[in-house]
Amino acid sequence: MTWVDTLREKVEEYMAASSYKSAAFWADKIVTVTNGSLPDAYLLSQAFIHLEQYERAVHVLVKYDTVRKSLAARLLVGRCYVKLNRGEEALDVIGLDDEHLDELRTSDMEVADFQPIHHVRAQLALLRGKIFEDQDNRIKAIKAYRTVLNHDPFCAEAVQRLSDHHLLKHREETELVSSLLLIIQETLVTEEEGNVLTDITEFLYKNLFQRYEEVAVSDQVPPKLLTTADVQVSLATQLFNQGQFEESFALTCKILDEDKFNEACLPIHIACQVELKEINALFYLAHQLVDCMPSKAVTWFAVGSYYFATKHYEMARTYYSKATTKDISFGPSWIGFAHAFAVEGEHDQAMAAYSNAVRILSGSHLPLLYMGMEYVQTNNRSIAMRYYQLARTIYDKDPTVFHEIGVLHYYEKNFHEAVKYFQHARKLYRRVRLVPSQLHATLVNLARAMLRLSDLNAAIKLYEEALELVPDSKTAHAGLAYIWHLNSDYEKAIQCYHKALALNPTDAFCEQMLAKALEESARDLNFP
Numbered sequence: 001m002t003w004v005d006t007l008r009e010k011v012e013e014y015m016a017a018s019s020y021k022s023a024a025f026w027a028d029k030i031v032t033v034t035n036g037s038l039p040d041a042y043l044l045s046q047a048f049i050h051l052e053q054y055e056r057a058v059h060v061l062v063k064y065d066t067v068r069k070s071l072a073a074r075l076l077v078g079r080c081y082v083k084l085n086r087g088e089e090a091l092d093v094i095g096l097d098d099e100h101l102d103e104l105r106t107s108d109m110e111v112a113d114f115q116p117i118h119h120v121r122a123q124l125a126l127l128r129g130k131i132f133e134d135q136d137n138r139i140k141a142i143k144a145y146r147t148v149l150n151h152d153p154f155c156a157e158a159v160q161r162l163s164d165h166h167l168l169k170h171r172e173e174t175e176l177v178s179s180l181l182l183i184i185q186e187t188l189v190t191e192e193e194g195n196v197l198t199d200i201t202e203f204l205y206k207n208l209f210q211r212y213e214e215v216a217v218s219d220q221v222p223p224k225l226l227t228t229a230d231v232q233v234s235l236a237t238q239l240f241n242q243g244q245f246e247e248s249f250a251l252t253c254k255i256l257d258e259d260k261f262n263e264a265c266l267p268i269h270i271a272c273q274v275e276l277k278e279i280n281a282l283f284y285l286a287h288q289l290v291d292c293m294p295s296k297a298v299t300w301f302a303v304g305s306y307y308f309a310t311k312h313y314e315m316a317r318t319y320y321s322k323a324t325t326k327d328i329s330f331g332p333s334w335i336g337f338a339h340a341f342a343v344e345g346e347h348d349q350a351m352a353a354y355s356n357a358v359r360i361l362s363g364s365h366l367p368l369l370y371m372g373m374e375y376v377q378t379n380n381r382s383i384a385m386r387y388y389q390l391a392r393t394i395y396d397k398d399p400t401v402f403h404e405i406g407v408l409h410y411y412e413k414n415f416h417e418a419v420k421y422f423q424h425a426r427k428l429y430r431r432v433r434l435v436p437s438q439l440h441a442t443l444v445n446l447a448r449a450m451l452r453l454s455d456l457n458a459a460i461k462l463y464e465e466a467l468e469l470v471p472d473s474k475t476a477h478a479g480l481a482y483i484w485h486l487n488s489d490y491e492k493a494i495q496c497y498h499k500a501l502a503l504n505p506t507d508a509f510c511e512q513m514l515a516k517a518l519e520e521s522a523r524d525l526n527f528p
Contacts, residue, residue, distance in 0.1 A: 004030055011043055020050040036064030038073070038114050045076055054080040067093065068109055071120045074101075078127050087131040094124045096140075098147060122151035126158055133165065133329055138359075142167050146176070153180040153187075154201070163208040164264070165329045166363035170394065173209040173363070177202060196220050207234040211364065212241050212395050229255055233264045240268050241366070241395070243429075243438060245275040261289070266298045267332045274309045282306045297327035304336050316340040331361040338370065347378050365394040369401055381408050399428035403442050410445065415452045422446035440470045447479055456483050474503035478510050485513060490521035 007026050014023035024047035031040045041064040048057035058080045060066075066073035074093050081090035095101030098121065117123055129144035145167070148158040162168055168176065181198045199220035206215045207230065214235065217226065225231065232255050239248035249272035255265045266289075273282040286306045289299040304319035317340045323333035338353035351374050357367035372387035388405050391398070406421030422445055429439040447462035460483055466476040481496030497514035501507060 004033060008040070008043075011047075015043070015047065015050075018050075020047050023047040024051060031060070031064070036060075036066075038064075038066055038069050039116075041066050042070070042073060042076070042114075042116065045073075049076065049080065052083075054083045068105075068107065070114055071105075071124065072115070072117045075117065075120060075123055075127065078124070082127065082131060082134075087134055090131055091128065094127060096128070097143070098125070119152040119155070122148045122155055122158075125151065126155065129158065129161065133161070136328060138167060149176070149180055150183070153183045156204075159205055159208055160264075166331065166361040168209075168363060170209075170363060177205045177209070180205065200225065204230065207231050209363075210234060211237055212397070213238060229259050229262055230264065233262070233268065236265065236268050240271060241364075241398070243399070245272050248272050249276055249278070261293060263296070263298060267301065270298070270302050270305050271332065274305050277309065279306070279309055282309060295326065297323040297330040297333060299323075300326060301330065301333045301336060304333065304340070308336060308340055313340045313344050329360055331357055331364070331367075334360060335367060335370065338374075342370075342374055342377070345377075347374060350374050363394070365391040365398060365401065368394070369398070369404065372404060376404070376408065376411075381411060384408060397428060397431075399425040399442065400438070402428065403445070406442075406449070407445060410449055410452075413452075415449050418449040419446065419453065422449060437470060440466050440473060440476075443469070444473070444475050444479065447476075451479070451483065456486065459483055472503055474500045474507065477503065478507065481510070481517075482513065485517050488520075490517050493517045494521065 007030055011023045011027045011030065014020070014026070024044065027040065027044035027047055031037075031044050034040050041060050045057040045060045045066075048054070048060065058077055061073050061077050067077055078090040078094040081087065081093065093104075095104050101121075101124065125144050125147040129141045129148065132138075132141035132144055142162070145158040145162050148155050162173070162176070181202055184198050184201055199218040200222075203215060203217060203221045204225070211234075232251060236248045236251040236255065239245075239251065248268060252265050252269035252272060255262055256269060259265070270282065270285070272278075273285070282302065283306055286299075286302040289296070289302050293299045300319045300323035304316045304323060307313070307316035307319060317337060320333050320337035320340060323330060324337065327333075334353055334357040338350045338357060341347075341350035341353060351371065354367055354371045354374060358371055361367050368387045368391035372384040372391065375381070375384035375387065385405070385408055388401055388408070391401050392405075395401070402421045402425035406418045406425060409415070409418035409421060422442055425442045426439065426446060429442060443462050443466040447459040447466065450456075450459040450462060460480065463476045463480045463483070466473055467480075470476070477496050477500040481493045481500060484490075484493035484496060494514065494517050497510050497517060500510045501514065504510070
């Protein structure tokens with residue numbers, strides 16, 4: 001063994017120990033002595049990359065013409081250019097796709113015995129996909145990620161990016177998983193090994209894509225895998241999308257206790273904190289994230305969510321906007337940004353932000369639902385109905401969608417249709433344990449529709465059921481008062497009007513109707 005071989009071993013030891021300055025020091029000497037041999041130049045550039053000295057890494061790889069000798073070197077140069085925000089230059093090196101890459105390599109002098117990365121073409125395609133996403137070119141990004149998985153079906157990062165950024169429709173997700181299972185079965189050695197791994201991969205990949213219902217578990221899947229963070233985050237997401245915020249929050253708390261800054265879990269956890277008004281916990285979490293992860297979109301999403309929850313909407317918009325600049329494909333920040341406009345009646349800006357959310361989260365029904373709600377606010381009911389129907393095609397078990405469709409029918413005076421949708425929403429609400437206010441709104445609106453259809457007894461029962469959920473509901477008290485008034489039961493009507501006014505003293509309708517009920521009651525009792 002020569003002294004150069006000894007130093008190479010030392011460099012590898014320092015790399016393994018994360019002592020990159022020492023590794024770079026000795027690797028530089030080796031490269032000088034060996035006139036930039038491919039393995040040595042590659043190792044030196046890796047040390048520079050770990051030291052975040054990307055320009056130096058590129059300089060070494062270009063100086064010794066490694067790009068023409070190795071696809072792995074092309075990959076390193078591409079990654080450095082991405083870190084330097086020079087995506088177009090990266091694509092010039094790694095190619096726009098496999099065919100373009102082969103054209104770039106026509107004059108290459110490949111070193112056959114140097115292949116440090118097994119699925120290098122998969123990694124090149126993965127880098128392309130990230131660049132295309134940064135350029136907001138979703139179609140090319142999808143094509144790149146599909147290429148990754150054709151080369152390497154176990155590349156979970158490509159699947160996670162397709163899932164997290166909602167790049168595929170539900171049908172396309174199902175077809176993709178099925179195609180990957182076939183590739184896995186063809187590449188594995190034994191049938192038994194193939195069966196077990198395909199079952200495990202199918203379960204894990206389906207979990208990444210499934211946002212609404214639990215995935216069936218095969219007997220081949222070890223029970224321990226069900227406790228992994230990815231599986232638990234998928235379950236928390238499913239609970240959140242079903243409106244079960246408390247259960248989802250309990251699960252995300254458990255996940256973060258084990259894995260404090262799990263990036264997949266944090267957006268759901270933060271959304272649950274907003275829904276459940278866990279203001280103090282959200283404030284503390286946002287501070288931790290700013291200290292530990294200032295470059296991440298989820299950090300500024302947390303800060304924006306805190307200001308949204310405390311009703312400082314202008315500040316919320318500032319930080320949601322900052323989150324979108326950190327990662328343009330981070331869907332939750334676009335929804336939060338839109339909410340912060342919508343709550344203050346800024347409809348045009350809200351719809352622009354919701355439109356981005358619809359495009360980015362194309363596999364989720366929530367942006368479509370929110371877009372429909374915003375069109376209702378601007379009195380564009382026919383367009384709102386289209387968005388609600390689109391949301392329904394993605395997920396037909398969200399009671400809020402049916403509730404909002406019922407509201408549209410009510411506005412259009414289609415009371416029979418309104419009743420049908422409100423009743424379906426009521427049925428769906430009862431399947432899951434929700435915060436009382438959600439079912440309460442549906443019961444109140446169903447009671448109003450029944451009242452319009454002159455079914456007073458049904459309306460009374462519905463208002464009473466709503467009061468069991470929310471005893472301080474001024475709307476339900478006012479509705480009951482009006483029905484008792486119609487039935488000439490003035491004593492009950494007056495009592496309910498008083499309760500409604502105690503909860504909302506400025507209610508002009510209840511004031512007028514109370515005065516009328518008192519007058520009619522006095523007349524009924526023959527008072528002078």
